[in-house]
Amino acid sequence: MTTLADPVPGGRPADLRRVAALTTTLAAQDVRGIVLAYVDTAGVTRVKTVPTARLEAAVSWGVGMSPVFDTFLADDSIVSTDVLGSPDGDLRLYPDLDQLVALAGQPGWAWAPVDRITQEGERHPGCARTFLRRMVTEAAERYGLAFKAAFEIEWALGLGSAPAGEFVPAVSGPAYGAIRQVELGDFLADLLAALDAQDVDVDQVHPEYAAGQFELSAGALDPVAAADRNVLARQTIRALAQRHGLRVSFSPAVLAGSVGNGGHVHLSCWRDGVNLHAGGERRYGLTPDAESFAAGILAHLPALTAINAPSPASYLRLRPSQWAGVFTAWGRETREAALRLVTGSAGRQRQEANLEVKPVDLAANPYLTLGCLIAAGLDGLVAQRPLPEEITGDPARYDANEAAKLGVRRLPTTLAEAVTEFRADEVLRAALGPVLADAVSAVRLGEAAAVEGLDDDRVAAAYRWAY
Template sequence: MSEQNVQDIAKAQAFIAANNIKLIEFVYVDYNGIARGKTITVKKLGNHLTSGIGITRAMFGMNSHDQLQDIMGMTAVGEVRLIPDLSTLTLVPSVKQVATVMCNHYKTSREIYEADPRWLLQNVLKKYENLGLKTIGTYENEFIYFKQNNEKEFEVIDEHPCFAMNATDIFYEMLPDILETLEDSGIDAEQYYPEAGFGQHELSMAPTDLLSAADNEMRFKRVLQTIAKQRDLLVTFAPKPILKTEGNGGHIHLSLWNIKDEKNALYDANDEMKLSQLGKYFVGGLLKHIKAVVALTCPTVNSYQRLQPGEWSSAYATYGQDNREAAVRIPSTYWDNQENSMNIELKASDASANPYLAIAGILIAGLDGIENKIEPGQPVDVDPAALSDKQRENMGIVQLPTTLSEAIEELVNDQYFKKEIPNKLLEAYYKVKKSEVKLYEGFAPAKIAEMHRLIY
């Protein structure tokens, strides 16, 4: 196990003292995209900043309803350690004297626990660094606000049109608290607008390194949910929390930068889309493995209630410039900032994902494209759903998986992913997701949406 940096320990201790911290959360994210962890008092902190906190190995075998699956090594016997990444230490939103820190899992033998999603992302990022590339990106979340009616039932807060400025009032009222709390959590917000769904809004985060982007995704959701709860509102990031309106995406934007000259490796001024050859290879790999990738980026039964043709949810395996019905969108660059603004967006993604697994999956697929020079084919500038089956066949456009069951089978049968993801992680993830499929069998679609609304 790598030793904690002495400077990081000193900074953490100074942070604890300066903020009069009494409790520290040791947090990780399970395969269901749920933040879990343990909390310790500062009085009893001792050497836990370096030696971590013990937790049962069984936790990665739990589904979203705490049903433990039959996975060897994830039983009542055995323990792992939650080792904090001290660079992530920050305040808990709207709670005094409590701090939170993101953790990696280690075995008691001091070796990394191979079922840990955060470690998987860190490992993939090192492979890009070995290619001379650093990764930058962020999540772009949509979310829906609910209020309780006189019967104490939750209903959407309003039914505003897309981008309607008269729908901003509820969000603007909360905005000072949201922005301040996000800033306290180390997150910079960028753009806000009311989205197309009833009660739906969007607030984007500034790009950062992709490990921090995954950490930020969990903190962002917590901030929004905490501040909504203080106002007797419920905000959900579930992919399809109600069936009568648009679902929530959790789109992932990323770019690749040459470490040596700090230039955007995705940018080519001479290309029509401004997308470099390396960028095209990355997209080629992503599209080659996209059916496996969505098992990680759209990982719930509810995800496939959203991922439907004609719903602006990008249900087809293709790409195009500013095509919001393609799984991979190449956003047009800004006139006065073309190189810096060049990025790739995966639209077939939502916020029920474990962000470490979701981002790792995208990068793994892109890595195959870069290393094996996989061309993405021709970009598509129409809604694939508007084409005939024959037209899509001629253009090589296939529909993404329509169920979670189909997606996870694609994941475990993808030979490249089987090589890049540790067996223990892949087996556990598969069984947990299979249990989710079984759990929701027989439920009415509206009930499935409601259950996910409360989890996410």
């Protein structure tokens, strides 16, 4: 279980009691340094590292890092808001010891996610991980809810020997085909071994649709741990690929005109150990609270697109009829719906039933994604919002009148449109708080401006190796 308490200057007593033993264990494993990782507003993982011997100091007093990174773009240029983006100030990075792990894919290193607090010991209002912890805590305290979450992680494997900046698929063969698994079997076996050593539960890993594409589905955890494992799994995939002479892209669109990399989210609500998405009296076994939670997510999907599809490259992926979920529609096991109700196999519904949110990619900050999905769902739960009529098949087939009758609306087709929806969504902005909400808007508009005038191929190339 993830630590949900805020860091404190001087360190939490429980952490201080553990740190000496952890340092000894890491040293015995020949771990020389510790990666302290967080994800910025643009979805880029930023790090500082410390020698293993400095772990106690990091746990006690944190490690300094500028708040300017909250308004970095994916190309490392900087935008600003009224409180972020200047060279002034400092923050402290505090590692979460519950998630600290030796990196099997990077011998000599360990990894831990961090929470960020100010030098005065207060929560940093731009810290996405702190935001998600707060949303989880508030849901438990106000509504008695807990959550299980999981990410699907898609990536494209290219040859490390390809010309600089170019993508050459590292594998041939049909989509989902055995040829791909055979050609890269050694890499996949090493990946599974590394993830197992790091206690990352893997439900499945398989070849995917696009050129050189694979997918890993991680096991469900509490939301903060699920976001942490998303970051850790990608770090591991990248490290193992490099050791095999390969290069990884998690970009939403590695190549323009092709199916992109998604980061679909699976989310379920629980109360007193009972899954609210099964065994209820509403459609397909939903309880009233689970139905309203789903309806809340569906209602906020246009604004959520600015969180979950945060890159100009995201909109090369969000195309109709490509299983990306680009319409405000839901359906049971309908893979073209933005919100797919997964009911689970007979006999396993109470364990497996969940919501899959499809218009999400891996340029998204996973902490912002889960925190905002929870905020949207809770808004629906409080309002007891009903789900509209479900859809089957591809919603792209509906004419304007049919779509309007069903409440089926196209999600934003550009990042600028998504920001407009986000700025009008008071629920999401209030949940994030003004500092983080303004950072989201500024960074998204900065990304849009950075590619103004570029064609699709150049947009794909600009972000190919950013994620």
